[in-house]
Amino acid sequence: MSDLSGPRSASAAPLGMAGGDWLPVTSGESGASVHRSADATRYAKCVPAAEAADLRAERDRIAWLSGQGVPGPRVLDWHEGDAGACLVTGAVAGVPADQVPAEDLRASWASIADAVRRLHEVPVSRCPFRRGLDAVVAVARDVVARDAVNPEFLPVEQQHTPSAELLARLTRQVARRRDQEAADTVVCHGDLCLPNIILDPRTLEVSGFVDLGRLGRADRHADLALLFANARETWTDEGQARAADAAFAERYGIALDPGRLRFYLHLDPLTWG
Numbered sequence: 001m002s003d004l005s006g007p008r009s010a011s012a013a014p015l016g017m018a019g020g021d022w023l024p025v026t027s028g029e030s031g032a033s034v035h036r037s038a039d040a041t042r043y044a045k046c047v048p049a050a051e052a053a054d055l056r057a058e059r060d061r062i063a064w065l066s067g068q069g070v071p072g073p074r075v076l077d078w079h080e081g082d083a084g085a086c087l088v089t090g091a092v093a094g095v096p097a098d099q100v101p102a103e104d105l106r107a108s109w110a111s112i113a114d115a116v117r118r119l120h121e122v123p124v125s126r127c128p129f130r131r132g133l134d135a136v137v138a139v140a141r142d143v144v145a146r147d148a149v150n151p152e153f154l155p156v157e158q159q160h161t162p163s164a165e166l167l168a169r170l171t172r173q174v175a176r177r178r179d180q181e182a183a184d185t186v187v188c189h190g191d192l193c194l195p196n197i198i199l200d201p202r203t204l205e206v207s208g209f210v211d212l213g214r215l216g217r218a219d220r221h222a223d224l225a226l227l228f229a230n231a232r233e234t235w236t237d238e239g240q241a242r243a244a245d246a247a248f249a250e251r252y253g254i255a256l257d258p259g260r261l262r263f264y265l266h267l268d269p270l271t272w273g
């Protein structure tokens with residue numbers, strides 16, 4: 001959980017968590033209740049009992065990644081009861097990468113490529129968490145069946161297309177993408193957008209990754225598709241964006257597959273709902 005900004009006022013510790021005043025975080029898209037400690041060293045993420053399993057899974061991912069040499073938060077405390085669950089983590093010092101201007105993002109781009117490569121180089125055999133294509137498609141089927149796709153998450157050109165049609169276009173590619181995933185599985189962040197990459201504001205080096213609830217084994221292009229698309233909201237024009245994609249690929253050491261990038265970019269919005 002990053003150091004998000006917004007108006008705050010002191011409140012009691014969430015779900016009975018002890019240790020001083022807590023300030024509600026009022027920005028971010030998560031439906032969870034998120035608080036920051038008054039000394040800015042801890043975050044508490046709380047959910048109702050019905051969502052405790054998902055938060056427990058996020059806790060386990062954070063704890064696992066902290067032992068793999070990849071920078072990120074640490075689990076400090078956990079509370080679960082009839083009222084719900086609360087996860088307390090150490091804050092990752094710095095500023096989310098979506099909150100810096102284009103020139104600073106460009107200066108940090110090599111560090112971001114290095115950090116993503118370090119994450120993707122964690123041996124897959126060590127990772128107990130799956131985020132395989134078949135599981136992700138199953139989530140998309142459920143979201144589409146419930147008519148819960150948020151059109152604002154879709155590319156502009158798809159926002160007036162029925163979500164069932166969008167999913168049908170993607171499922172025709174699944175056999176081919178499954179084979180590609182099998183040949184190129186890495187440990188993925190799962191939601192690798194700029195708000196989840198924290199930068200040191202002085203050095204513009206990566207301080208860590210946050211919001212790890214979707215971390216797991218997957219095709220590396222699932223991460224790269226989200227990163228490149230989200231960074232386009234910061235770059236000043238498409239020419240700069242394409243140059244950044246190429247620079248990232250060179251630093252990371254990969255020949256990008258545009259078809260796979262497009263597939264995962266279009267699949268991801270169908271999985272939130």
